[in-house]
Amino acid sequence: MTTAKPTLFAARGLEVVAAFQVKFMMLDVSGHRPLLKDPPGHSTAGGKLATQHIVLEPKEPGGTTWTVGSINVATESAKVRSFDCVKEIHRMRFRDRPFLIDRQQYQSFLDAAVAFLRERGMAVEIESSLPELSEPPGLASLDPPDGGRPGAMAATVALVVVVAAVVAFLLLRS
Incomplete structure (x- = not known):
């Protein structure tokens, strides 16, 4: 039985995942560990599906997983969210529930992640405010024609x- 080999961008994505895991495997960010998710499969459709998410995964079951950024090896770009951006997303999702991520621990992780990504030749954008949520394609066509x-x-x-x-x-x- 043979397994499918990953395509160029999927292979690059897996290489970055391995390096990310080695760099950040011992880091603790308020009870969370940083992870870079694998590419979506053996092929990224020529880079069209090359986005991989950076998350803070809770070490204990039942905690909240935070998506704190993404990379795209095809475009050699990355976006990471500032502490204030992640905190605002938490506020929108959970209203009055306390936000348990420590600012200094998160900032140390963020600085290290930005350096890691830049060392790999990626252009890094830091999102300091909420990402704009766009209307999914085709949703406007569902509006009633009668106003x-x-x-x-x-x-x-x-x-x-x-x-x-x-x-x-x-x-x-x-």
């Missing part, structure tokens, strides 16, 4: 059901 009047969809469905019932009644009667 969104309440009950318009329900009335249309009811009318279709009544017409179908009348047609069925007339066909069965004859």
Whole structure:
């Protein structure tokens, strides 16, 4: 039985994962360990699927995993989130739950991660504010054509059901 060999960008991604794990395996960021996720498979479709996420994974089960950045070996670029950005994401997700990541520990990790990525020739962008959330493609086409009047969809469905019932009644009667 043979296993598929990773393509160029997938192989590069796996190399960066291995180096990242060696560099950060002993680091503790407030009970979390930094991980770089593997590429999505043996092929990245020519680099189109080459994004890999950097996460802080809880050492204890049941904790929150934080996505704190991403890399793309095909474009040789990376994005990492500042402490304030991650804290704001936490606030939006969990409202009043305390944010248990220590600022100094996170900043030490962030500085080391940025240096690590730059050593590998990546252009690094630091996200200091929330990423803009865009509307998924095709979602705008789901808006009701009638301007969104309440009950318009329900009335249309009811009318279709009544017409179908009348047609069925007339066909069965004859």
